[in-house]
Amino acid sequence: MKVKLKNVYYCDCCGKHTLTKFSIINHESHCTLNPNRTCRVCNNKDKACPMCKFSELQLKLKAGEIEHIMYDLQTEMKKYWAKKYDYEEVY
Numbered sequence: 709m710k711v712k713l714k715n716v717y718y719c720d721c722c723g724k725h726t727l728t729k730f731s732i733i734n735h736e737s738h739c740t741l742n743p744n745r746t747c748r749v750c751n752n753k754d755k756a757c758p759m760c761k762f763s764e765l766q767l768k769l770k771a772g773e774i775e776h777i778m779y780d781l782q783t784e785m786k787k788y789w790a791k792k793y794d795y796e797e798v799y
């Protein structure tokens with residue numbers, strides 16, 4: 709019988725865990741529960757970014773400022789990309 713001990717890496721912000729250090733480092737920098745995150749979608753450059761909005765809501769929920777998140781991230785992301793494409797076609 710082989711017994712292997714493995715390190716489990718946890719995200720400091722949301723508790724997500726994996727066995728690969730790299731993927732959790734990568735996750736942590738974008739984690740929506742990390743107040744100092746770098747946005748994977750807009751690089752913290754776009755105030756209209758749904759991912760940033762969602763992160764804001766998650767942090768509020770964590771802080772107890774709100775009770776639920778009424779936000780459909782997937783739909784909002786779709787709208788966001790649709791708008792972006794329009795923008796790029798016109799200009």
Ligand SMILES: [Zn+2]
Pocket residue numbers: 719720721722723724735736739740741
């Ligand atoms: Zn996380």
Ligand SMILES: [Zn+2]
Pocket residue numbers: 747748749750751752753754757758759760761
């Ligand atoms: Zn963003």
